[in-house]
Amino acid sequence: MNNMKKSVRRIFWLLALCFFLLLGYLGKLVIVDRAEISGNSYNIRLRNDEEGIQRGDILDRNGEVLATSTLQEDGSYLREYPRGRMAAHVTGYSSVGKTGVEAAYNFELMSVHQELLQRLSGLLEGKDPKGNDVVLTLDMDIQSAAGDLLGSTKGAVVVMEPSTGRILAMQAYPDFDPNTVSGDWDYLTTDEDSPLVNRATQGLYPPGSTFKIITALAAMEYVPDWESFTYDCTGEAKFENKVIHCYNNKAHGTVDMEEAMAESCNCYFAALAEKIGAGNLSKVMKECGILSDYGFALAHSQSVMSLNKDSSESELVETSIGQGKTSVSPLYMAMMISAVANDGIMMRPYIVDHIQYANGEIGDTTVPEKLMEICSPTETSQLNDLLVGVVDHGTGTAAQISGVTVAGKTGTAENATGKDHSWFVGYAPAEDPQVSVAVVIENSDYGKATPIAGEVLEVALEKLAE
Numbered sequence: 080m081n082n083m084k085k086s087v088r089r090i091f092w093l094l095a096l097c098f099f100l101l102l103g104y105l106g107k108l109v110i111v112d113r114a115e116i117s118g119n120s121y122n123i124r125l126r127n128d129e130e131g132i133q134r135g136d137i138l139d140r141n142g143e144v145l146a147t148s149t150l151q152e153d154g155s156y157l158r159e160y161p162r163g164r165m166a167a168h169v170t171g172y173s174s175v176g177k178t179g180v181e182a183a184y185n186f187e188l189m190s191v192h193q194e195l196l197q198r199l200s201g202l203l204e205g206k207d208p209k210g211n212d213v214v215l216t217l218d219m220d221i222q223s224a225a226g227d228l229l230g231s232t233k234g235a236v237v238v239m240e241p242s243t244g245r246i247l248a249m250q251a252y253p254d255f256d257p258n259t260v261s262g263d264w265d266y267l268t269t270d271e272d273s274p275l276v277n278r279a280t281q282g283l284y285p286p287g288s289t290f291k292i293i294t295a296l297a298a299m300e301y302v303p304d305w306e307s308f309t310y311d312c313t314g315e316a317k318f319e320n321k322v323i324h325c326y327n328n329k330a331h332g333t334v335d336m337e338e339a340m341a342e343s344c345n346c347y348f349a350a351l352a353e354k355i356g357a358g359n360l361s362k363v364m365k366e367c368g369i370l371s372d373y374g375f376a377l378a379h380s381q382s383v384m385s386l387n388k389d390s391s392e393s394e395l396v397e398t399s400i401g402q403g404k405t406s407v408s409p410l411y412m413a414m415m416i417s418a419v420a421n422d423g424i425m426m427r428p429y430i431v432d433h434i435q436y437a438n439g440e441i442g443d444t445t446v447p448e449k450l451m452e453i454c455s456p457t458e459t460s461q462l463n464d465l466l467v468g469v470v471d472h473g474t475g476t477a478a479q480i481s482g483v484t485v486a487g488k489t490g491t492a493e494n495a496t497g498k499d500h501s502w503f504v505g506y507a508p509a510e511d512p513q514v515s516v517a518v519v520i521e522n523s524d525y526g527k528a529t530p531i532a533g534e535v536l537e538v539a540l541e542k543l544a545e
Contacts, residue, residue, distance in 0.1 A: 134173070135188040137181070139215050146173075164256050211436055218539075220538070234528070281379060288343045289503070290401030292415070293364060300359070308335065331346075360399065361390070364405075368415070373414065382408060413516065431445055463509055467509050503532040516539070
């Protein structure tokens, strides 16, 4: 009898546990996953609702319409994108599935505020209810400048506000026309240049010498004599079984950190990495958020690193100059340089400012959020001085702006696909950073990213000053 009672009790508690687990799962679906599930572009119920709802507009921060729905004679709606290719990777498309903001904010674009009132007034006016508008942080003047400068060159440009994480521009090429995706589908899905891929968020590249910012930060933390450390650069140096070359095998002579950063001396930073150690450099890489999930709304790729405390000297020195097995996205590099500009605070990047209802009222608004602290204000001040030197008299002079002090770092990244990639990351004004930029140009001539970055920064500063 006692054994039977024990068995009954066990079954009872097992059933109770299953019940509460099921209750918890249902609660998660309703509270946490509701918007994602109901806003999924493959949700049949939502697709059926589209027939009787005018999808909300997508606007830039100044109210310019980037995506809208136009009523057709048959009663259906045609999604139109007035700026076409210029904002394609941000808006995405809503035709053969959905991408970009169209996908990420599908729920909001199809949600009708005060639906009963809209439907009643719609009966009188003969109009369908309208979904909520999505207002972006994007500034189309900056976006257009970045697009024009990028032209038909493969690469990406990301412009951010360091203190908030707001994305002011996000360009990538090759691109596509969101107005003609259905008709161009076969070409878009088979073209080897992958125009549907947003290189700004989904492209992964070796960072090249822009990574030396992280190596310098690691030295500030783990090499007590980094300020007095010098190295006699002859243009190349051997570390274990790896020979490191400076660009064009240029011999820089005896250099310290300031000169090595300005001239982008690979041999100096490889020697510095020996003093830092693989374990410490990999720790700083993680502290800089290279593997962090930063919760960006649009589809994005996770940066890659393989360095650890057991890595070989060859892998260590390769990593220290942005080569080897490290790969990053332009979005991450914009976040990293923005953190340097923002006293070491990395902000969560965001591209939607707020939701706007059909009656003009403001709905949910994005609040800037601190993601992590990658270094101290003292270290960022030291980095700032080094990066100002790069643009003032080093490899980054093409990014100079008249009357404005620019801080930044150039990069040349070797890769297996052809000629080197060209990088530039930076911010301005250096004394009080208002805007930051990351530019990568694929398989380009040396330094091609630098003048593009300088011109984009200048346009962005002018726009923010208005």
